[in-house]
Amino acid sequence: MYKDFKLGLCQMSVSMSKEENLSKAAELIGSAVSSGCNVVVLPECFNSPYGTKYFADYAEDISNPDSPTLSALKSIAIQHSIYIVGGSIPEKRGDKYFNTSMIFNPSGEIIGVHRKIHLYDMDVPGGIRCFESDVLSPGDQATIVETEYCKFGIGICYDIRFPEYAWTLSRDESVGILLYPGCFNMTTGPKHWELLMRARAVDNVVFVAGCSQARNTEASYVSWGHSIIVDPWGQHESIDEKEGILIKDIKFQELVNVRNSIWNRKHKRFDVYRQ
Numbered sequence: 617m618y619k620d621f622k623l624g625l626c627q628m629s630v631s632m633s634k635e636e637n638l639s640k641a642a643e644l645i646g647s648a649v650s651s652g653c654n655v656v657v658l659p660e661c662f663n664s665p666y667g668t669k670y671f672a673d674y675a676e677d678i679s680n681p682d683s684p685t686l687s688a689l690k691s692i693a694i695q696h697s698i699y700i701v702g703g704s705i706p707e708k709r710g711d712k713y714f715n716t717s718m719i720f721n722p723s724g725e726i727i728g729v730h731r732k733i734h735l736y737d738m739d740v741p742g743g744i745r746c747f748e749s750d751v752l753s754p755g756d757q758a759t760i761v762e763t764e765y766c767k768f769g770i771g772i773c774y775d776i777r778f779p780e781y782a783w784t785l786s787r788d789e790s791v792g793i794l795l796y797p798g799c800f801n802m803t804t805g806p807k808h809w810e811l812l813m814r815a816r817a818v819d820n821v822v823f824v825a826g827c828s829q830a831r832n833t834e835a836s837y838v839s840w841g842h843s844i845i846v847d848p849w850g851q852h853e854s855i856d857e858k859e860g861i862l863i864k865d866i867k868f869q870e871l872v873n874v875r876n877s878i879w880n881r882k883h884k885r886f887d888v889y890r891q
């Protein structure tokens with residue numbers, strides 16, 4: 617059911633130029649592959665600055681196989697023969713916009729498309745104020761993709777705050793890892809990013825990874841960074857706020873050991889819980 621692999625999270629710095637962002641993604645993925653990664657993840661909004669004012673201008677129609685980001689990621693997946701969780705991009709679909717992640721297999725085929733389910737609307741006095749729902753529509757599907765290593769559960773950033781969603785993904789035993797492209801900010805990042813990633817790992821006895829944009833203090837939305845990989849014990853490795861790659865061997869014996877000794881997955885009391 618599980619096969620070990622090497623995971624690389626590309627914490628990239630995103631600029632105003634889509635072209636530059638696509639070449640940066642190619643460069644970082646190339647470095648991750650040189651270090652032996654079989655699965656590489658990009659951040660939320662990796663081809664566009666994060667922010668509702670940018671989404672329409674950077675959006676792509678992914679039903680068109682020649683759309684620039686889709687075709688770039690497809691070629692990179694084929695070139696290196698790896699899985700790519702393509703962060704997310706603003707997607708235009710009919711007259712609606714979504715925050716969308718495309719997942720590619722080593723043959724360059726799209727094996728999953730996740731549209732962010734929980735839109736990030738938040739207003740913290742003196743801190744972050746963001747209303748994705750001004751522009752975006754929410755996705756309505758839980759996304760699980762099948763790979764030769766295990767099934768991956770996919771969420772985007774704010775989706776991490778919802779334990780019900782993480783359980784929806786990880787109740788299938790063959791889901792060994794939850795992957796969240798993200799872009800927390802300087803208000804909630806320091807307080808909640810690591811906490812939420814570790815909580816979801818321990819709740820579900822699963823690996824969890826959050827791949828952030830690198831911090832750009834010139835941007836209108838300043839990313840927290842600190843891409844992170846958590847094991848099923850809740851132990852984590854992370855990097856700082858700068859551009860870089862976090863690499864870890866994902867070894868499933870650890871997951872099996874914890875599931876065999878801590879039984880919270882089996883002790884759930886759906887007869888007591890209320891919706």
Ligand SMILES: NC(=O)CCC(=O)C(=O)O
Pocket residue numbers: 660736772773774775777798799800801804805808
């Ligand atoms: N882009 C996002 O979804 C940000 C989520 C976030 O920062 C949070 O606190 O939640």
